[in-house]
Amino acid sequence: MTTIYDIAKLTGFSPTTVSKVFNGYSDVSEKTRRKILEAAQQLGYVPNAHARSLTTKRSWTIGVLFNESSGAGLLHPYFGGVIEGFKKVATSKGYDLMFITKDIGGKPSGYLEHCKIRGVDGIVVILPDYSDPYFHELVEADIPCVLLDSDLEHASTIYSDNIIGCELAVDYLYSLGHRSIAYIGGGHSFAGEKRMQGFKEAMQRHGLSICPEFIVQGSYDFTVESGRKAMGQLLQLADRPTAVFAAGDNLAVGAMIAMREQGLSVPEDISVIGFDDIEMAKYLTPALTTIRQNTYRLGSRAADMLIYSIEGHKELQRDLLPVELVIRDSCRPL
Missing domain, CATH: 3.40.50.2300 (Response regulator)
Structure with missing residues (x-):
């Protein structure tokens, strides 16, 4: 049966250092930790969870x-x-x-x-x-x-800095000449509230009026279907926006689907920008401009x-x- 002493002998570290790695102590360098864990895997060492809990007073x-x-x-x-x-x-x-x-x-x-x-x-x-x-x-x-x-x-x-993210989105649309900008929100979650705040602050900073009809709240869960329905409302307006900022990429995907269903093109008819940079964003047609959160x-x-x-x-x-x-x-x- 492999013990921490076998690992210490193989790696050259003390048994105390090896024990610290398996007990989660923070005063061991990442390089040392990695070397000890690799040696443990090589030797087939499996730490005893019950003994470790008794020693450290943690359940891990x-x-x-x-x-x-x-x-x-x-x-x-x-x-x-x-x-x-x-x-x-x-x-x-x-x-x-x-x-x-x-x-x-x-x-x-x-x-x-x-x-x-x-x-x-x-x-x-x-x-x-x-x-x-x-x-x-x-x-x-x-x-x-x-x-x-x-x-x-x-x-x-x-x-994530939701407020600054929304300001970046509005600033970019403004730099492209857009002045009629709609917003598809993600409901009243924390992120939804902060992104709405950022959108409004950026619009006000540029001196742009916020048309009530241009703000459509999606559901709490930022789903594709919610974005599709919200965009459907915007497309019914007689005076459509030139750009739409969706507070989540799933909402933006739904918005693009709604436009395609009505024979409209992105960005030729309406520009769309999202928030999140989900994996599929770069594979969409067209690829989605968005705010990346890590x-x-x-x-x-x-x-x-x-x-x-x-x-x-x-x-x-x-x-x-x-x-x-x-x-x-x-x-x-x-």
């Missing part, structure tokens, strides 16, 4: 909670990127992931109760549901917690923040990730 499990109303779940481009980034960091530090629900064994409970029963060391919440009292019970407890797409003052949070970075940074809290650091952390304009073919100058 992180809870993942997200509320996603479109039904796409992890297939949704946003969640796929976030979860992949989070998992990469968490597993490299020795943690397993567990998805948290309100029900355990078919019996209704709360998120906090679930976390306590499962003994998770911390939890990441993606798209918090502010209307859910069980969510507030969770974030007000003493369990380490990080929220994505939230700005609650009493919790650690991380999100969902993988959101997830990986959230994992770093959460593990930092699990390791005993009590101060709240806040991180705002930059976004960037990606110019492709779906917008044209007037």
Whole structure:
């Protein structure tokens, strides 16, 4: 049976250093950690999870909670990127992931109760549901917690700079000569509210009037179908916009479908710009101009923040990730 002493002998590191790697200590360099893990894999070493838990007083499990109303779940481009980034960091530090629900064994409970029963060391919440009292019970407890797409003052949070992203989109359309710009929103989620705010602020800064008929709110879940329906409303107007800014790429895809259904072309008839830069954006015809948010970075940074809290650091952390304009073919100058 392979032991940490075998790994120490193979790598040249001390048994203490090898033990620190498998117990998730942060004072080991990434190069050393990688060499030890490669040696462990070579020797077929499997750490004893129960013994490790007794030693470190941790379960080495992180809870993942997200509320996603479109039904796409992890297939949704946003969640796929976030979860992949989070998992990469968490597993490299020795943690397993567990998805948290309100029900355990078919019996209704709360998120906090679930976390306590499962003994998770911390939890990441993606798209918090502010209307859910069980969510507030969770974030007000003493369990380490990080929220994505939230700005609650009493919790650690991380999100993309939605406001600046929308300003970049409007500025770009303005530079192309567009003055009649419509907006397809993503409902009243955190990101939806911030992107609406950014759109309005940018329009006002350029001295552009915001026509009420040019603002159409999609559903909370930023779906393709929601974008198609919203664009259908805009196309019924006698005075159509020259450009449409969709607050999510799925909404933009739906908008492009609605235009095609009515025999219109992008960008010849109406320019379209999105937000997110999902994988399919560059493969559309025309390729979608959009605002890129780094969902993988959101997830990986959230994992770093959460593990930092699990390791005993009590101060709240806040991180705002930059976004960037990606110019492709779906917008044209007037």
